[in-house]
Amino acid sequence: ELESIFAKDGIKFLGWSAELPPICLVGPKIFRTFDDIKGLKVRAPGTAAKVIKSWGGTGVSIPASESYMALQRGVVDAAYTTIATVTSTRLWEVTKAITFGRVGGSPTPVCMNLKKWQSLPPDVQKAFEKVNREMPPWAYQHARAFVQKTEDFLKTKFKEHYKWSPEEAEKWSEPSRGYIWKPAVQKFGKPAQDLWDKILAVAKETAEARKQGKAPKFFE
Template sequence: MKLLKFLAAAVVLAATALPASAQQFRLLSSWDQNYAYNPYLLDPFVKGVEEASKGRMKIAVNGPETVAPFEQLEPAGSGVFDFLFTAGAYHFGTTPIMTVAEALEGDLEKVRESGVFDLFDKHYQQFGLKLVMLPITPEGAYHIITRQPVTQEGDLRGRKIRGSLTYSGIVKMLGGALTVLPASEIYTGLEKGVVDGAGWPIIGALEYRWYEVAKYLLRPGFGVNYEPVFMNLNSWNKLSGEDQKLLMEVARKVEDSWFRDAPKVWEAEEKELLAKGMQITKMGEKQQEMLRQAWAEGLWGEGMKKNAKATQELLDFARSKGLAK
């Protein structure tokens, strides 16, 4: 059934192909066109490739309406699509590596110098994918929005918090209960009290209008965000050395600008949310001291449950390079 859906998607894409004068590539995104990170990651990459190639390389973007986010790794690896813009949590069922990567230290230059990019690249080649772009942020890329402020103890004891497995360590440390809900159900879940709060990247609440149903921003933020762009390995191998270099150079520019600008983008959205009536609620000092450790241990723990060998190899490598404790 999945194969039929992928083939149907390919037929639709072929019918809407770009002019034959350009190299035509198909990119599959885990998010729709309104995703808050698109202007800083996806759009500059797509436009940058076209501009750097003087229009010779064009990328058509297809979103989750074409293939659901949790099913995207296979069609990208099999060549139905040439690129995949995603997050590790969407293919955790296949491999936990890009999810647990967010436990690493949030220092772009240190990550590059460590060689961990090559480790990720080698790992994903077994799924038919080449890692092209690895945008990361400084610490503070995630947060929790809540209907009520923290308890007197500075935690979320007894409250139901929406989140993926990524948030398990943080929610547990804060005394909450992790509840899995798709993004499309967060608004109604908060509105009706199905959940008392929701974990999400630190920008996005404005776009989804969650400020209408949740009035508090839990601070500080936590964690590092990785949202990679992969290319189908066969498509990559068909490129000339010049075009491979072009893609990587565009990717490095996007990575640089995002790492530099991310905190300013976060600050701007927080300012707008406060103007719309949201308030800051802060974790207790004890919880803040445990924050970094809880985030990392939660991610490593989930990775070990899924694939202990690959997770341990990444942890050992990261420790040897000073990216993890």
């Protein structure tokens, strides 16, 4: 179904890679409750500024590459970003504490120009399809290892660190639910709603399987 949706825009959908690294908050203190973020200016990418607003802060849309200077100069008080970005931009040099979340960015689709795909010989297409079946579990395992290694590293760099419990992560997620999918459904109607319902069904099934130990957790 996704393949046909992408094809309408001239895109060949090949498959999925792993989720982006989990989000975190860096700032002058640990963020345990909404009171901790209330009134603060927080760097956030694009529409994620709406998430910050739902928590009581003020989202400031700033590119990740400018986070260091923004924190150093006091343009923002904190930053909402990923552990990978924190590592590459060395944000521990300009802020004090890191709060690790338990939510990833988003699944990463692997795509190709449809006309280019159609121009490939059958044997090359088969090679792509084979690799695309093998890639998700490979990327999953490597991403899990990366998350653990990176979080351990960052704990040694920040003066304070804290990781939300599953219950805390659920509490922080609640205010911002729907800020992406609701506008999409309003714009595209029933096809978007049907797709979203399927995503929720799979998510519910996976969550139940994880509770029973039948499916691994991406972020521990």
